[in-house]
Amino acid sequence: MLVRGGVGYALFWIGGATLTFTGGRYATGAWRQQEARLQWQEAEARSVVAFARHAASADARASVPTVTGAPVARLLIPRLGLDEIVLEGVDDDVLNAGPGHLPGSALPGEQGNAVISAHRDRHFSRLSDLRVGDTVVTESAARRARWVVISTHVIDADAPALFRTREATLTLTTCWPIRYFGSAPNRLILTAKPVASS
Amino acid sequence: MVRTLFLSAALMFVANAVGAQITTYIAPPKPLAPSPLAVATADSARRDSVAQATVTNMKAWVDSAAGVSVPEHVGAVDTALTKDSSRAVATTFSNGSVAPATASNLPTLAVVGVLMLAIGAGLVTTRSRS
Numbered sequence: 463m464l465v466r467g468g469v470g471y472a473l474f475w476i477g478g479a480t481l482t483f484t485g486g487r488y489a490t491g492a493w494r495q496q497e498a499r500l501q502w503q504e505a506e507a508r509s510v511v512a513f514a515r516h517a518a519s520a521d522a523r524a525s526v527p528t529v530t531g532a533p534v535a536r537l538l539i540p541r542l543g544l545d546e547i548v549l550e551g552v553d554d555d556v557l558n559a560g561p562g563h564l565p566g567s568a569l570p571g572e573q574g575n576a577v578i579s580a581h582r583d584r585h586f587s588r589l590s591d592l593r594v595g596d597t598v599v600t601e602s603a604a605r606r607a608r609w610v611v612i613s614t615h616v617i618d619a620d621a622p623a624l625f626r627t628r629e630a631t632l633t634l635t636t637c638w639p640i641r642y643f644g645s646a647p648n649r650l651i652l653t654a655k656p657v658a659s660s
Numbered sequence: 661m662v663r664t665l666f667l668s669a670a671l672m673f674v675a676n677a678v679g680a681q682i683t684t685y686i687a688p689p690k691p692l693a694p695s696p697l698a699v700a701t702a703d704s705a706r707r708d709s710v711a712q713a714t715v716t717n718m719k720a721w722v723d724s725a726a727g728v729s730v731p732e733h734v735g736a737v738d739t740a741l742t743k744d745s746s747r748a749v750a751t752t753f754s755n756g757s758v759a760p761a762t763a764s765n766l767p768t769l770a771v772v773g774v775l776m777l778a779i780g781a782g783l784v785t786t787r788s789r790s
Contacts, residue, residue, distance in 0.1 A: 470783025477776025484770045552751055552760035564760055566753035577753055579760040583767045619763075622756040635759040644768055649759040 487558055491584065494559035498533040498547040505533070531556055534563050535570050535602035537578060542588045548602075552579050561585050568630070570600035571607035571656070575627045579635045582646065586636035589650060598632060598654050607632075609654035616648050623651050630656045 528534070530551035537546050548570075552562040561580035568574030580586040592598075598609040609632045616638050617623055624633060632654040637646035751760065 466783055467787045470780045470787060472780065473776045474780030474784060477773045477778070477780055480769050480773030481777060484766050484773060487766055552762075557760075557762060557764075562760065564753045565751070575753070577760075579762050581762050581764045583764055586762075617759075619761075620758055623759040624753060624755075624757050626755045635762065637762045637764070643771070645763040645765065649762070651759060 488584075491558040491560070494531075495547065498549055498560060502533040502536060502547045528565070530565075531559070535578075535600055537561055537570075538599040538601075539592065539596070540599070541593075541596045542591060544585070544588070546580075546585050548578055548600075557581050564624070567624070567633075569602045570632055571602055571605040571630060573628070573630055575624065575631045575633055576600075577624055577633045577635065582637040582640045582642075582650075586634070587640065589634060589636050589652065590638075590640050592634075592652060597657075598634075600632065608657050610657050611652055611654045613653045614650070616650055619647055619649055621649075623649060632656075 528550055530553070532550050533547045534550045535548040537548050538544065546561050548561045548563050549556045549559060550563050550565065552564055556562045557580060561578050563569070564577035564579060567577040570576040570578070580589075582589070592611055592614065594611050594614060596611045598611065600607045600609065607630070619637075623635065634652040634654070636650050638648040638650040639646060640650075
């Protein structure tokens, strides 16, 4: 009886600690995403002021912070009702806060392949609902681009998935299957091409 | 006298009948000493059988049997290195790199935490009741 009680209390407290840790990570991610949104809005406001003062230039547009964790773009997917601030980097802390821009890849709207990744249990939890022909909108460095999804496919986690492109390309990645107990073995890759930009 | 003659005649007839059944014993030929070629063939076959049981890297084995030069350790070791190196570049973009590691253990931890909490609460509750 004593052993049973001891085991019960141990499981109760360990389970509680595990849940607290998990909830804390989710809460921290949500808080950091909100912080990133505020920073992004401030940067947008500064950009508008710069335009108003006729001080905006190509250099000013290119001065996007590339520090890990800094907001670099805004991602909107109307079909999913998704509106997230994209952060620089794809490490655990960054992906806990929001979609991450893969360092070394192009920024959305620039020439080249722009890669954005996120966790399947949070920001890209409904990415599989996106279909070929759906629209994606990105904003980065005062450049707004509209994309159309041209392909979706699932590949092995260790398979080559990202390639350089001459023209502007947007690649969204997350783990697959979306509903999976444990570390998902595959990746869902969506590719989009620009239809218009401003 | 008659008895002796009768016995001699009987022996003459029986001897013919028995002689028809008994043939001369012919000794089997002595086994010849195996030729060197036969010995070499048998030895090669035995070694091939042993190799078939132990070879694991069939591609390298077939290439070597065909006379194609292959580097050593072309197998699981190189594959593992390739996988590790591709995982290592997943945090930065490069042509042909793998997708970033977006796998998260938080959902699993949440489920495990809920289960442990529920089982622990159940054990404590039933203990206090009994």
